[in-house]
Amino acid sequence: MIKLDAVELGWPDAPALLSGLSLQIAAGEKVALLGPNGCGKSTLLQMLAALVFARSGVYRYCGQAVTRAQLRMRGWERAFRRDVGLVFQHPEAMFFNATVHDEIAWGPRRLGWLDAEERSARWAQELGLTALLEQPPHSLSGGEKQRLALACVLILEPKLLLLDEPSANLDPQSLGWLCDYLLSLETTLILSTHSLGFAAEVAKRVLVIERRAGLLADGPSEAVLGNTELLIRAGLMHRRKHRSV
Numbered sequence: 244m245i246k247l248d249a250v251e252l253g254w255p256d257a258p259a260l261l262s263g264l265s266l267q268i269a270a271g272e273k274v275a276l277l278g279p280n281g282c283g284k285s286t287l288l289q290m291l292a293a294l295v296f297a298r299s300g301v302y303r304y305c306g307q308a309v310t311r312a313q314l315r316m317r318g319w320e321r322a323f324r325r326d327v328g329l330v331f332q333h334p335e336a337m338f339f340n341a342t343v344h345d346e347i348a349w350g351p352r353r354l355g356w357l358d359a360e361e362r363s364a365r366w367a368q369e370l371g372l373t374a375l376l377e378q379p380p381h382s383l384s385g386g387e388k389q390r391l392a393l394a395c396v397l398i399l400e401p402k403l404l405l406l407d408e409p410s411a412n413l414d415p416q417s418l419g420w421l422c423d424y425l426l427s428l429e430t431t432l433i434l435s436t437h438s439l440g441f442a443a444e445v446a447k448r449v450l451v452i453e454r455r456a457g458l459l460a461d462g463p464s465e466a467v468l469g470n471t472e473l474l475i476r477a478g479l480m481h482r483r484k485h486r487s488v
């Protein structure tokens with residue numbers, strides 16, 4: 244489903260964030276992206292959603308190179324945007340409606356789904372947002388915003404689900420719901436997280452990114468997450484000097 248060939252990502256007038264990134268992700272795989280702050284996890288997810296583009300190398304989605312020119316093909320762009328759903332790390336960035344209800348219903352209404360209102364009510368209930376439906380999205384707490392952002396994307400049942408630190412801000416009950424939901428999904432999932440426990444729970448494959456480099460590891464979750472030396476080198480674990488009793 245996804246093929247990256249020698250992808251280099253970076254912002255203008257800045258050194259490369261990621262280079263030489265080559266990998267494939269098959270339909271239905273569940274993959275966690277790990278790496279220290281600022282290594283480029285969000286940028287990579289944004290590239291997979293075609294919100295930013297590689298400086299060099301090729302990103303193919305279902306065999307088609309995803310380029311600015313390709314996205315100008317309106318039919319293809321619509322189908323791509325319909326397939327791919329990204330939940331941002333900072334969910335406020337996604338909200339533009341007056342109420343929680345309109346925010347959840349916006350996507351299904353735009354797609355002309357006749358059951359848009361029913362679906363919105365169901366997803367609001369799934370994510371514990373029913374009591375907040377008439378509130379403005381910006382008035383919600385951090386965890387409520389995270390749940391709203393998830394509802395807005397999950398309701399559209401994307402074929403490729405991209406989640407940027409989805410477990411941040413969630414209370415244990417919401418986190419448990421999210422783990423169950425992601426485990427039940429058959430679609431392709433790529434998520435970034437700093438929680439090794441969350442990655443181990445939901446992902447079968449882990450990619451570790453090294454700052455200002457590229458892929459440090461790519462393998463089954465148990466093997467990668469069980470490699471303490473690798474995790475320390477990648478800045479994902481700290482060798483503690485002091486321990487409380």
Ligand SMILES: Nc1ncnc2c1ncn2[C@@H]1O[C@H](COP(=O)(O)OP(=O)(O)OP(=O)(O)O)[C@@H](O)[C@H]1O
Pocket residue numbers: 254255260278279280281282283284285286287332
């Ligand atoms: N629009 C932009 N222009 C220039 N630099 C940017 C832009 N967006 C992000 N960056 C920089 O790119 C780098 C990678 O950011 P990114 O958000 O992808 O990292 P991350 O791995 O998701 O980090 P974290 O774990 O802290 O969320 C950071 O140094 C960031 O400041």
